[in-house]
Amino acid sequence: MSVLYVLFPLALGLAAVAVAAFYWAARSGQFDDLETPPVRLLGDDPDDERG
Amino acid sequence: MNCTHCALPVPRAAIEPGSVAQFCCQGCRTVHDFLRAHGLERFYELQADAPGPRAPAHTTGGGYEHVDHPAFREHHVSRTLDGLAWVELCLEGLRCAACVWVVERLPALQAGVVEARVDLGRRTVRIAWDDRRVALSRIARLLDSLGYPSHPARDSDRVEQQHREHRRLLVRIAVAGAIAGNVMVMSFALFGGMFTPMAREFDALFRWTSLGLAIVSLLGPGREFLRGALAALRTRTAHMDLPVAIGLVAGVAWGAANTIRGVGHTYFESLTAVIFLLLVGRYLVYRRQRAAEDAVELLFRVAPATARRIEDGAVREVPLEALACGDRVEVRAGDSVPADGTVVDGCSRFDLSLLTGESAPREVGPGQRVWAGTHNAGGRVEVLVEATGTATRAGRLMELVERFARERPPVVRIADRIAHRFVLAVLGLAVVTAAAWWSIDPERALEHSIALLIVTCPCALGLATPLAVVAAIGQAARRGILVKGGAALEALAAPGCILLDKTGTLTCGSTRLVAWEGEPDVLPLVVAAELQVAHPIARALVLGLRADAGELPSVQVAAVPGRGLEVRAPGREITIGSPAWIAERIGAIPAPALRTIEAVTARGATPVVVASGGRVVGCAGVGDPVHADATPAIAALRRLGFAVRVLSGDDPRAATAVAREVGIPSRSVEGGASPERKVDVVRRARADGGCVIMVGDGVNDAAALAAADVGVAVGGGAEASLAAADVYLREPGLGPLVELVRGARRTMHVIRRNMRVSLVYNLIAAGLAVSGRIDPLLASILMPLSSLSVVTLSYRSRTFAPSETGV
Numbered sequence: 001m002s003v004l005y006v007l008f009p010l011a012l013g014l015a016a017v018a019v020a021a022f023y024w025a026a027r028s029g030q031f032d033d034l035e036t037p038p039v040r041l042l043g044d045d046p047d048d049e050r051g
Numbered sequence: 052m053n054c055t056h057c058a059l060p061v062p063r064a065a066i067e068p069g070s071v072a073q074f075c076c077q078g079c080r081t082v083h084d085f086l087r088a089h090g091l092e093r094f095y096e097l098q099a100d101a102p103g104p105r106a107p108a109h110t111t112g113g114g115y116e117h118v119d120h121p122a123f124r125e126h127h128v129s130r131t132l133d134g135l136a137w138v139e140l141c142l143e144g145l146r147c148a149a150c151v152w153v154v155e156r157l158p159a160l161q162a163g164v165v166e167a168r169v170d171l172g173r174r175t176v177r178i179a180w181d182d183r184r185v186a187l188s189r190i191a192r193l194l195d196s197l198g199y200p201s202h203p204a205r206d207s208d209r210v211e212q213q214h215r216e217h218r219r220l221l222v223r224i225a226v227a228g229a230i231a232g233n234v235m236v237m238s239f240a241l242f243g244g245m246f247t248p249m250a251r252e253f254d255a256l257f258r259w260t261s262l263g264l265a266i267v268s269l270l271g272p273g274r275e276f277l278r279g280a281l282a283a284l285r286t287r288t289a290h291m292d293l294p295v296a297i298g299l300v301a302g303v304a305w306g307a308a309n310t311i312r313g314v315g316h317t318y319f320e321s322l323t324a325v326i327f328l329l330l331v332g333r334y335l336v337y338r339r340q341r342a343a344e345d346a347v348e349l350l351f352r353v354a355p356a357t358a359r360r361i362e363d364g365a366v367r368e369v370p371l372e373a374l375a376c377g378d379r380v381e382v383r384a385g386d387s388v389p390a391d392g393t394v395v396d397g398c399s400r401f402d403l404s405l406l407t408g409e410s411a412p413r414e415v416g417p418g419q420r421v422w423a424g425t426h427n428a429g430g431r432v433e434v435l436v437e438a439t440g441t442a443t444r445a446g447r448l449m450e451l452v453e454r455f456a457r458e459r460p461p462v463v464r465i466a467d468r469i470a471h472r473f474v475l476a477v478l479g480l481a482v483v484t485a486a487a488w489w490s491i492d493p494e495r496a497l498e499h500s501i502a503l504l505i506v507t508c509p510c511a512l513g514l515a516t517p518l519a520v521v522a523a524i525g526q527a528a529r530r531g532i533l534v535k536g537g538a539a540l541e542a543l544a545a546p547g548c549i550l551l552d553k554t555g556t557l558t559c560g561s562t563r564l565v566a567w568e569g570e571p572d573v574l575p576l577v578v579a580a581e582l583q584v585a586h587p588i589a590r591a592l593v594l595g596l597r598a599d600a601g602e603l604p605s606v607q608v609a610a611v612p613g614r615g616l617e618v619r620a621p622g623r624e625i626t627i628g629s630p631a632w633i634a635e636r637i638g639a640i641p642a643p644a645l646r647t648i649e650a651v652t653a654r655g656a657t658p659v660v661v662a663s664g665g666r667v668v669g670c671a672g673v674g675d676p677v678h679a680d681a682t683p684a685i686a687a688l689r690r691l692g693f694a695v696r697v698l699s700g701d702d703p704r705a706a707t708a709v710a711r712e713v714g715i716p717s718r719s720v721e722g723g724a725s726p727e728r729k730v731d732v733v734r735r736a737r738a739d740g741g742c743v744i745m746v747g748d749g750v751n752d753a754a755a756l757a758a759a760d761v762g763v764a765v766g767g768g769a770e771a772s773l774a775a776a777d778v779y780l781r782e783p784g785l786g787p788l789v790e791l792v793r794g795a796r797r798t799m800h801v802i803r804r805n806m807r808v809s810l811v812y813n814l815i816a817a818g819l820a821v822s823g824r825i826d827p828l829l830a831s832i833l834m835p836l837s838s839l840s841v842v843t844l845s846y847r848s849r850t851f852a853p854s855e856t857g858v
Contacts, residue, residue, distance in 0.1 A: 004253060008260065015229045022225040026218040035172040036151055042097060043152030 056083040057107045058098075075107050082108040082198040086153070089160060094149045101147035108198035109144055114368065115191035115201075117357040122373035127203045128187070135165055136182040139204040141349060142194065145174045153197060161185060161193055173345050175204045203356060203370075213341065220334050227272035227330050230264045231323040235831075237261050238320035242828050251313075258310045261319040262303075269303050273326040289471030291464075291513055295329065297474065298322070298508020305501045315498065318505045321831045325510040328838055332517040336537065339524045343533045347779050358389035361433065371439070378436045382427050384585070390423050391438040399429030400587065405749040405769040406445060408700025408724075410554045410675045411657075412562075412587055424750050424769060428587055445771065448726055451754040452775045455730060459758060462538040465802060466516040470509075477507050477817070484821045495823065503820035506830045511809030511837040516802050518845035523798040526851035531781035532791050539777035541802075542760045543795035546692030547742030550733065550755070551785075553699035553706050553722075555748035556765050557713060558675040559783065562587040564595025565656050565676045568647050569669025571599070573661055576625055577669065579603040580618040584610060588659065591673045615659075625663040633660040633667070644670050655708030681713045684785035691792055693744075698732055700724055700751045729755035746788060748772055763788065794851040801848045805841045812837035 025031065052061045055072040056079035066073060074080040086094050117123055128138045142154070150169070154176055157167035163185030168177045178190060194201050204210070237257045244254055269277075276299060279292030302322045309315035359381040360369045366381050374380070374390050382388055384399070400412040403425050412428050415421060421434055423443040440446055481500040488496035520537035527534050534540060554560055578600040581589040607619040615628015626636060630648050634640050640648070644660065644667040651658040656674025660667055678684075685695050696719040699706040703722030710720040721732065729745075733755045736743045745752065745759035748768035756762025757775040764776035766783040773779060780787040816833055819825040 004256065008256065012233065012260070015233050019225055019229045023222050026221045026225075029214065029218075031221055032214050032217065033170045033172060036169050039101075039148035039151050039171060040155065040169070042100070042148040043093075043155070 054079050054107065056080070057105045059105055059107060078108040078110045078198060081110050081196060085196050091153055091156065094153050097149035097152050098147060101149055103147060106144065106146070109200065110195050110198055111200045113192075113195060113200070115188040115195070117368040117370045118187045118191050118203075120369050120373055123203070123370040126370070126372055128182075131179060135179045136187075137177060137179040138187065139175050139177050139210065140191070140194070140201040141173075141175050141204045142199040142201050143174075144199050145169065145171065145176075150199070154194070154199060157190065157193070161190060164190060172342065173204075174349050176201075217337075217341075220330075220337060223272040223275075224327070224330050224334055227268055227323070227327040230268040231320070231327040234261050234264050234268075234323045235320045238827065238831065241317075245826075245828065255310075255313060258313075258317060261317065262307055262310045265303050265306065265319040265323055268323045268326050269299055272330055273299060276326070276329070289467045289474070291466045291470045291509070291516075294470055294474050294477060294507075294509050295325070295513055297477070298505055299325065301501055302505040302508065305505065316502070316827050318502075318827050318830055321827065321834050322505070322508070324831070324834065325508055325513075328510055329513045332514045332521075335521045336517045339521045340536055343524060343528060343535050346528070346533050347535065347773050347776075350773055350779070359383070359386075374436055374439045376436055376439065380434050380436060381431065382421075382434055383431050384427055384429060386427050388421050388423055388425050388427065388434065390434075390436045390440075391443040392421060392434040392436045394419050394421060394432050395435045397430060397432035399427055399432045402426040402428045402587075404554045404560060406751055408552065408554050408749055408751050410558065410560075410562075410701050410705060424771075429585065445750045445769075448750050448753055449771050449774075451726065451730070452757045452771060455754050455757040456775065462542045462760065464516065464538060465541055465799075465806075466512070469512070469806060473509060473512070477504065480817060480821065487821075488823070499820060499823050502825055503817055506816040506820050506825055506833075507813045509809065509813060510834055511812055511841045512806060514838055514841050515805030515809055515845075518842055519798055519801040519805055519848070519850075522845050522848065523794060523801070523850040526849065527791070527794055530787075530790065530851050532787055532794070532851065533779040533781065534791075535777050535779075539761045540795045540798050542742050543744065543778075543792055544799035545742045547744065547760070548694045548696065548736050548739075549688055549744045549746065549788075550696050550698045550729075550736065550759070552745075552747035552749065552752050553697055553701055553709050554675060555767065556746050557681055557697065557709055557785070558677050560675065560748065560767065562591045562673055563676055564591050564671060565654065565674050566647070566651050566672035567596065567669070569661060569671070573625060573663060573668050574600040575603050576606060576618055576620050576623065577627060577661055579606045579620070580608045580616055580625075580627060583608045584616065588657065588673050592659065592671060595671075595673075623663065625661055625668070627659060627661050630658055630660050633662050637662050637665050637667070640667055647672075653708065654712060655705045675709075677709055677712055678784040680784045680786040684789050685713050685715065687789045688785075688792065691789075691796075693792075695719065697721065698724055698729055698745075698755070700726075700729070700749070726751045726754050730758045733758045763791070790851065797848070797850040801845060801850060805844055808840050808844065809837050 052066055052073050053059065054061050054075035056074060059075050061073045061075045065075060072083065074083065086092060128136050131137055144150070145154070151171060154169050155167050157178065158164045164178060164180045166179040180187070180190060191201050237260060241254070241257050276292045276296045279290055280296030283290035283293045299322055302318045306317035306319055309317055356371050357368050358371055358374050359366045360374065361379040361381055371389055379395065380389055394415055394417050396417060398416045401415050401421055402412050403409045405426070406422055406424050415432070422445065424445040441450065481503050484503055485496045485500040488499050516537065520540060523540060524534045551557055574596055578593055578596050581592045604620050609617045611617065614632040615626060618625045618627065626633060630640060640660065647670045648658040648660070651672030654672065654674065656672040659671040659673055661669035688695055695715055697706055697710045697715055699722050701722055706722030707717045707720050710717065724732065729752065733743055733745055737760065742760045744761045744763060745755045746763040746765060747756055748765045750769045750771045753771035753775040756764065756772055761778065762776040763778045763780060764772040765780050778791060780791065812833055816825065816830065819829065
């Protein structure tokens with residue numbers, strides 16, 4: 001059971017990484033507009049990706 | 052036959068035989084041609100899949116020169132690090148995936164544009180461009196020809212500030228959520244340990260880690276509740292944060308003590324979940340309110356922000372910010388006046404209704420003053436600017452608005468009223484519990500009373516109001532009612548006094564035909580004659596009679612200023628004018644026509660008489676008609692328990708006449724009220740008790756809207772009134788007002804039901820804690836159950852659904 005002493009910090013570390021990633025995403029404005037990206041996706045077509 | 056561009060039906064007169072493409076209006080044709088010319092037909096594929104209502108395309112064909120002006124650049128254009136200019140523009144007509152696609156195609160359509168990013172929620176586009184290669188006016192004209200007239204968005208500092216606030220809330224939720232989830236997982240292990248004992252060292256590990264995380268959660272994201280509770284204590288007011296903070300602090304402190312001692316319960320998983328759930332509830336309210344505020348703000352961004360300045364004899368469009376005292380500006384028919392000033396050239400009629408509430412246009416000539424925000428309903432005039440911006444009459448009124456908005460005592464929210472009693476009850480019960488257990492088992496007295504404080508920490512109660520308000524504001528927005536905050540909904544639910552503005556609120560706010568009696572064969576002559584005259588009365592007659600007039604003959608018209616028209620047609624001559632003038636010309640007006648004239652005058656309208664061959668052949672009434680739904684709506688408001696009064700800036704006689712028409716007795720009417728007087732009336736009504744609702748549309752109402760418990764702005768209102776009001780009704784008429792009050796009552800009903808449900812949970816938990824039977828496992832089952840039931844009840848309730856009874 002002493003493996004818990006390894007797994008515990010590991011799990012908390014992972015959670016911290018997730019929170020840090022979210023913090024970075026929020027700071028860089030990825031959640032500022034939640035309406036446009038889903039409809040912007042509809043407009044993307046193969047031609048644009050080449051051009 | 053449907054329009055090729057917007058798919059709405061094409062009016063029969065506009066159908067072109069033999070053509071494949073059909074258009075309902077010129078705007079649609081322009082945009083369609085433009086899209087085809089640039090190979091953007093994919094727009095139609097995307098539009099076909101997009102849900103939601105369609106609207107015809109709208110183009111202004113404007114030159115947009117003002118956006119190249121240094122003053123505009125200074126206020127609205129910023130620079131990116133790589134030397135590009137960027138600007139945020141509000142776009143009219145932006146609504147679906149097709150719009151996003153076509154607007155974001157700007158860089159491909161116009162060399163020099165580097166990026167265009169649409170924000171559909173706020174209806175804005177952010178454009179980065181190289182201002183050495185292309186002028187912003189060119190980009191704006193391009194957007195216009197795509198069917199998106201643009202306006203400067205609000206200053207970028209405020210947008211940035213809002214984004215920061217939004218991100219801060221999200222990060223707080225993320226931290227609280229991650230901690231709540233991890234503490235919950237650890238508590239499973241601890242709960243398991245209740246049944247099959249685990250090694251002491253692991254028990255300690257779980258507890259210490261949970262304690263650490265709970266402290267981070269309380270001092271990090273949970274700081275908000277502590278701060279709110281401290282503020283409530285300092286100002287000696289009740290606030291929902293107080294019972295929450297008591298529970299949280301007691302819980303974490305007790306848990307810490309037990310962790311150090313290594314015995315006894317900890318409640319960390321419930322406490323961290325409370326922080327997380329309450330923050331989510333607050334975030335949802337914040338988003339809904341911001342959406343409503345953005346929608347209202349968009350309405351007044353659309354107001355023109357330009358003036359036509361005369362520079363060395365030439366007219367140039369400049370932004371309002373560039374105007375200075377001593378400038379000469381041109382105000383064309385249909386324009387709003389950009390600044391206060393004196394007319395130096397030209398004669399016209401000005402519609403002052405938004406500024407003063409007067410329904411009748413005022414004749415203005417050289418030497419007379421005009422004010423910013425009034426509307427030129429006649430011909431072109433030149434104005435010498437004497438005051439701009441905040442120094443104008445409208446600007447000074449805006450300052451009043453800000454003052455009253457600041458001074459207005461906040462509505463005491465139901466949650467806070469309950470919180471007050473809740474805290475007293477819980478603290479009292481804790482003392483009783485401690486005393487009772489002292490005589491039974493002194494060692495457990497403290498434990499049980501602290502457990503009580505922890506398990507009654509009001510999570511569901513804290514969510515009861517926000518969730519009901521979020522659901523209601525969302526449903527209201529879909530019905531054209533924009534509510535800026537939950538406090539307004541709560542205030543509206545109590546009966547009180549409704550003060551209605553007259554022009555634009557009770558009435559349509561524009562001059563229209565309200566009565567016509569006469570021989571049908573003069574109609575074509577009247578309409579043909581009035582078509583040649585630019586006067587509000589003439590326009591009203593044309594609009595009202597055109598449909599019945601049939602084919603129009605050619606006529607010769609001679610206008611007699613201030614009196615009427617002499618009309619000559621082949622084989623017939625008629626005169627149209629005021630009763631006095633007609634009486635002068637034909638001797639006397641016969642009795643039946645006099646009765647009609649009297650009836651028209653009694654309704655507050657202006658009579659117009661048509662005479663031919665020495666006798667009266669027609670009689671029309673022109674005025675500002677009341678909304679069709681006004682009378683039933685006022686009756687409905689009375690049934691809902693409101694005293695309905697009229698508070699108008701217009702002439703007292705006109706106000707009384709309109710009030711009588713909708714069933715309001717003259718003692719409840721006050722006319723000729725200045726903006727300051729309106730505020731005074733609102734304040735006195737508030738002093739009498741009850742909720743005071745002010746409904747209005749004009750700049751002159753704005754201060755009163757801000758001073759009332761709830762300010763309601765109605766469709767087509769001035770910027771000042773939109774900014775000052777708590778609620779904006781998009782549809783004209785008073786029907787939406789009734790719907791608003793009914794919706795608010797239903798919302799209040801949902802809030803009360805939520806509170807009862809969550810109080811039942813608290814009672815159960817308190818009962819268990821007092822009797823010493825509660826443990827963390829039971830608490831962490833009860834808490835989410837109660838919150839879940841509140842969530843379900845809130846989202847399943849229909850607050851702003853159409854009512855079965857109608858108005």
